[in-house]
Structure formats: C-alpha cells, structure tokens
Amino acid sequence: MKGSTLQFGKYGLRLKSEGIRITAQQLKEADNAIMRYVRPLTNGQLWRRLCTNVAVCIKGNETRMGKGKGGFDHWMVRVPTGKVLFEINGDDLHEKVAREAFRKAGTKLPGVYEFVSLDSLVRVGLHSFKDPKDDPVKNFYDENAKKPSKKYLNVLKSREPQYKLFRGR
Template sequence: MFTSSWKKTLGIATIAKRFKHEYSPRFKQVEKAQKGRVSVRTGGSIKGNTLEFGKIGLRLKSEGLRLHANQLLAADKVLRRELRPTKSKLFTRFVCDLAICIKGNMTRMGKGKGAFDHWATRMPTGKVLFEIDGPIHEKVAREALRKAAAKLPGLYEIITPESKVRVSVTSLIDKPEPVDYVEKMNENPSRRWANLQRFRTDPMYKLYSGRY
C-alpha cells in the first residue's frame, strides 16, 4: 500500500505526464473519453479542408483515423528541420484534445478506467494538417511535406490554394464562393436581427444602453 506522501508524488507525476507534451491542449480540464469513432462528413461540410494561412499544405486523403500526438510531433520536427534555412512559417491545423487512457494487459474487468497514456486527435477525411507560408521554393516545400507524410499513418496529398476541396475519399468539388451572411441577413432581416441593428445604429439606444 502507498502512503499519503507516495500517493501525492504519484499524482504529481501523472499530472506532469499529462501536460508536458508539446501538443497537449491549453485548457487543463479534459475528462477521460471513450474511444469513439472518427466522424464521416455526410452533410457537405468542408470545414478545415482548404488552405487558410499558407500557400501549400498537407491534407489527409484516405479514410479518417486517430493520430497519436507523438506521430504528429515527429512530422512537425521533420518540417521544422527542412524549413529552418528558408525562414518560412509552419501552421498546424489540429488540436490533440483526446485523452487516451490504457489499462494493462490481462487486467480484470472493473476497477474504473485506466490511467492517462497519451494525447490524440480524430482526423476526418480531407482535413488539412500542416500549412507552409513564406519565401520557400515549391519543390523544397513539397519535399518537406512528403517527408512529413512518411512519418504518419494513412495517405496524404499536397495541396495549393487552387486545389479542389476533398469531401470524401473519392470525391472532389470546386471551392465554393464565400458567403457574406451579414449582407444576406440585411436583405431579409428577422425581427430579432432588425432590433439588434437598430440598437447598434440608433443614438437613442446608445444613450440609454447599460442603464437599468
């Protein structure tokens, strides 16, 4: 049996292991989660499937999977090593917020969930992982992304801003035009939206705002 001091020491060690990883989430209150399944986007969502910050990137081409934080960190180190001489920027488009807990082999059922082991993330098909921007030649960037993809499970593709949007393993579509939802709401405003706009523009509302 462990004494109270030993239990306290083990608790501190567990917390240190939980939050010492480079890709650990910023928020600390992350509960133990079930294994779950990687989402399959069937409603036409293309969130995170195109470039937003860089001029070239790496995107998942095969079926969705769960990626280990250490696997992503290995790919990150490869990219940073290749990009260091070019002074280019590297952007990551994922968050490892899935706490994976593991129990030992040949363990009896019960006794609660296992202890924290590592961080992971669920990566759906078509999600962009890394983006590169800066004064870098396209061939150098493609070679760096190819080496990073070799460190990760699954199949990946290198994309540019002109690339089509991947919606499934076999389907690609043209990038849709951005929608200005504010202008769309102003054309046919609801009663709540009209009152909100009147509150923002009418000086009489500003005069009495914040008073009770």
C-alpha cells in the same frame, strides 16, 4: 467540409485516406520533419491546424474487469478525410521545397496524404471535388436505347397495350 482548404499558408498537407487517429507524438515528429527541412532553406512559417484533444487511457494486460478506466497514456486527435493538418508559407519558399518537406512529414504519419496549394480543389470525402460544368451532358434515354439493359427492356415491354389490360388487378 470545414478545414479542407488552406486558410493561412500557400501550401498544405491534407489527409487523403479514410479518417484516422493521430497521436501527439506522431504529430510532433511530423512537425519536426517539416521544420528540419524548411528552416535551413527559408524563413518559412508553419501553421498546425490540429490540436490533440482526446485523452487515451489504457488498462494493463491481464487485468481483471472493473475497478475503473485505467491510467492516462497519451493524447490523440481524430482526423476526418480531407482535413488539412499543416500549412506553410514563406516569401522565398519554393513549391518543390514545400512538397519535399510534406512528403517527409507524411512518412511519419499514419494514412495517405496529399500536397495542396491555393489553387487545389476541395476534397469531399475520399474523392476530390470536380466541377460539374466540366462534365459533358449525357442523355441517358439515348444511351439506354443504344444498349438497353434487361430492366429497361421490361419497362418498354410494359408499355405495350396487351400488358396494360392486366394492370391494377
């Protein structure tokens, strides 16, 4: 998925839960939390990978139907699962400092977030990508023969000659 890996920095904050909507105010608070923690300790640089692009308009409560959409209220952005929100880099930036800064930023935002570094796996949907080479090869026929299901037993039974007589009716 596009945007699920780091592009500019060494460390990042990635959405782990299902896709959500984040308002501009929430993004600004998370940005302030990161910089408030990182700025005194290092000369780190922060990249914001999101831009609020959806205008939210709201009609007042107990307003009759019709007469337009309502007035502008705030800006928001839709964030899909696995999208990197912030990246950070610095010459003397330690991983523990970045991890703590992103933990504080994650508390300001809705959803569940994870800390990622350059060697982190790609996130595809709600599950982290796993290399298929690491999995042992399974022989499903042998596994079914050891502990067969009812469906598999019916398939084996249908191969007997007495059942072959009644096929195609």
